[in-house]
Amino acid sequence: MLHKSTLRGSALLIATMLSTALVQPALAQSDLVTVVVTDEPKSLDPCDTDLSNNARILRNNVTETLVNLDPANGAVLPSLATEWRQIDDLTWEFKLREGVTFHDGSAFDAAAVVAALARATNPDIGCEVGLATLQGNTFTGEAVDATTLVIKTGTVEPILPNKLSALDIGAPVTPADAKTREPIGTGPYALKAWSAGQSVALQAFDDYWGDKPAIANANIVWRGESAVRAAMVDTGEAQIAFEIAPQDATSANDIAFPNAETSLLRIDQAIAPLDDKRVREALNLAIDRDGLIGTVFNEGATKAMQVVLPSVFGYNPDIPVWPYDPDRARALLDEARAAGVPVDTEIVLYGRIGIYPNSAESMEAIQAMLLDVGFNARLEMMETTPWLEKLIGPFPAERQPSLLQTQIDNTEGDAVFTLPNRFTSGGNTSTLADPSVDDLIARASAATGDERQSLFQQAFANIAVEAINIVPLFHMVTIARVSPDLNYVPDVQAGNEIKLRSISYK
Template sequence: MKKIKGIHALSMGIAMSLAASVAIPARAAPDKLTVVVTDEPKSLDPCDTDLSGNSRILHNNITEALVNLSPKDGSVVPSLATSWRQLDSLTWEFKLREGVTFHDGKAFDTHAVIAALKRAQDPALACEVGLATLKGLKLNAEAVNPTTLLIRTDVVEPILPNKMSALDIGSPATPGDAKTRTPAGTGPYKLEAWTPGQSVGLVAYDGYWGNKPAIPNATIIWRAESAVRAAMVDTGEAQIAYEIAPQDGTTEEDHAFPNAETSLLRIDAQIAPLNDRRVREALNLAIDRDGLVGTIFHKDAQKAMQVVPPSVFGFNPDIPVWNYDPEKAKSLVAAAKADGVPVDKEIVIYGRIGIYPNSSESLEAIQAMLADAGFNARLEMLETSPWLKRLLKPWNKDRQPSILQTQIDNAEGDAVFTLPNRFTADGNQSTIIDAGLDKLIADGSKATGDERKRLFQQAFKYIAVDAVNIAPLFHMVTIARVAKNVNYTPDVQAGNEIKLKSISYR
């Protein structure tokens, strides 16, 4: 397997510089836990948990949803709702847990859920859950009594309980006309402080309805560099560190696990020269994915052809992965140029610093591969906020042609959590406009069983093979470093959820 030059030298240099400064590990106080992640959350509003950086702090720590999804098989399990049933094709009934209170002392009841649903669907608030998971649905909720809720949909939604797992519920005192930075939820921890640029502090909520956390005080901090995050566990500054790079994750404290994320490059297919299918195909053929595995990406990462892993309902097993064929890529670029396509135009590769380990190095390698195939590509690495402006609409009509480094997670187990927002004409992250694809996705979202699977598989095939709207890279594996005295095993949901309640000291 061909290796990418420079990556091993880079990791050696980082390791040597850190080794010189590593101190004897300090033992953490038994009532305190520090977790280090890649970057600061952009929001702590309960309606913004569709972004993983927000969700990993909020979900099931500060705020909770009516239901959860099992990390073992994606099945729906109780949380703030104890049971649910479908009354007719458009109506679901949820029975709510009794005796639950929010951190501000207000009671959890049907009216709190109705308020959360209203906020999530308010276009003026632009809640991430409304723009993504609940996109295309109009939900009307009715309180039968304080613990019995009816939710009616405007279209058939066979997996509404699954979707409710994404709706975290804040106190009814949460502002209805603005986002909040001080959420009050029902979770095992309440927000103590969010110090911008530094940390988020949480403290156990004494009135929590479930099992109490073993560690009452938790602090979330962020550092961009993998080697720094790893070293913080070694020195005792943190007890858990996420997203450790392969070259750094070589100790017995490093735990590798599939994280339900698929890395890819989103192609802006509306702007020349990327509006020519031959150019988009050439871009895919120019990337040596085999050379990236085991060097820049984890050795267990799996080459992807679609944006969900095989565990997701609707995954299409019959789509072949791209082969590395730089000569064919060059010929496609030349053919497009002969037909007047402006292939010499500069294409910007937008990357996000710290989106995954070696994110910058991966794009540096891909930029070189594209240059070899005749592309004029410039790399621009962005912090999270400016990157989000490239990810989410609205975009400037006069923008440069670009490809965007991103990754899509689907721990929910159904393709509907991935397709509508990212691949329909009015999707908040979609660069494709295709009525036929819109219909496939809409029909699949309403269907059940084998018909649902068939339609979603057709949609994935169309995106990857016919439209070539993406350059898929890998179904990802990530590494978490866990201190020896800590009981914690990351699961497939760990990228979106730090399950603080489950963590304890040995």
């Protein structure tokens, strides 16, 4: 069992660092809000918002989508599109909002959406939304007139409007054949500056079509240490700080909220010894999840067995949570070893610094648990960029067996936003190549109603129980520290979307 005392030394060290490293900043002004997050965005391209560290800056701040999803129930809400209808199995029509302009003064119209859709699905650019949410189908846009858009799909997409909630629309001047660092959208804020390694500055857009922001300027900065982020709110250097670690959540200004993320270890099961099911089962039995809750993970986290929350359509309620059984884990490794499986091969645990509070501490604890049952496990903590190289394929044929610390979020409410790109042979973050899983997910994605739900549930059962393709950990809870001078309540989408327009000073 892991005890809270294991964190005291690091907490004292951080406190000592803070006393010398922080300087007293200027007081917050009513026309500026500063938000501190864990890490710098990978890019600020409108087509890369499938990565949360990009989306939280761009989505509904700088760029907007045709529709939004209600954080309370996942319902599809109008945004740049005001209405839509399905004409036939492969054809949808969208009516677009009139009187909308991009930050450069150009008009938002159906042609702009057609261009954004073509760009997002262009494999030569490598857009995250094309590699993830829109992966596995073809999408052809047609501008019937300025405010009428028709989208045809290669195969049936029964929830196409939901999927388009992930497609951020950039201005027509956005390069058609390359990524950009200067996004031009229709949102309430325009990009003012991206100072690499330091901050992103946004400024309110005077000609925004909707309700104007209460605060004219926003700065997003990043700091790796939870205690540093928390202290920045206390000193007035920032007004909102995300991802506060449990041991640092000591203020009445700390707000805990479910964030739709599920933490897990991705198993690279193409490489021995992880290609043996007994070894993958032993990995799961070796982890004391109860001991991790309330120590390195927030006490509000709940043990997970599949990579979506119960609120997601397709969730399987009949999958049991893994017990902690180190003796059974040792026996399975002995059995596999006797059968010739190279179970003593070194397995690398790739962790990402700052992926969630206590990310390194959690991986250190898991490494110790794996070593305890007989795994040869080495931990390597990585910054975001090299970690993304491990997350996103294609993967080199010659590589060490590995487990990757990651999270999967689903605020869209349907399993199709989780399964295809992460657990199919063509998925951009998938290490699986199982035709039976591919078939289940493909049939589920094209189905509706009870059939859709049943097929997704079968897919989750296959991944978690029959094949054991993952090491699920927890459905996560996030803590944000919010200045008492501010009106702001984070919702379940806050991990991917900092809704700056909703923020005001008291």
